[in-house]
Amino acid sequence: MGASKSDHFSEEQNELSTLFKALGHPARIAIIQHILETKSCICGDLVEKFPLSQATISQHLKELKHANIIQGTIEGNSICYCLNPQTLEKLNQVINHFIDSEKCKETQCC
Amino acid sequence: MGASKSDHFSEEQNELSTLFKALGHPARIAIIQHILETKSCICGDLVEKFPLSQATISQHLKELKHANIIQGTIEGNSICYCLNPQTLEKLNQVINHFIDSEKCKETQCC
DNA sequence: AAATATTATCGTAATATTGCAATATAGTAA
């Protein structure tokens, strides 16, 4: 085999892992940082900025879009992608929940 | 080809993507949740709890450990894993930075 | 309409990940 057994895990667990997985590539982190810096994101700009082909950039954008991390609107004949605040907020809540649960631990074994 | 071109991205970008990648599997999310619930984590318990073999669980634990998300200490002849608060805090900062940068945007295109 | 510009998709090859059985390793107990 080799495929991940997503059927055996909860919907929440699958949803979260999909979100993190989308962030699990340096190019996609770089794309997000670019969006935050330039306040916009046009595919062509990324192709010039990064040493990746247009097809590859487009694929990474597609994955980020699929995970609802970015959202796009048409602007002339190019497409402008922006971050999705709701998804960021969700990520924030998850991490905070992890940290809170950690702090509640009375017995540390490590 | 097919490998990710990590050489072309910054150390920070690679570091972050490695961290997120480690969280990008439902089993590993489930393991983290188990640690938060039971306040400890013994490999054998996970093998009973999840429909995965001992070898597979051990591999997932290894990946989480390698990403510094969990840390282990020997306890009798089993090993107890706990979360690494520093890594959680780092994740928290990254997400917060994303959100802050998002809020600073004057011109929204989406 | 035709030419141009920009992004998306397809097909393919290389690499990475996932999962498990089998085996190895490390600690405990007799």
Place this chain on the structure above:
DNA sequence: TTACTATATTGCAATATTACGATAATATTT
């Protein structure tokens, strides 16, 4: 030491991801 228990590693097969060239789709301009 031997037997037992728990975790780690190895080797392999199946699936997923990454990357790119070629091509398609869509919008703009002439």
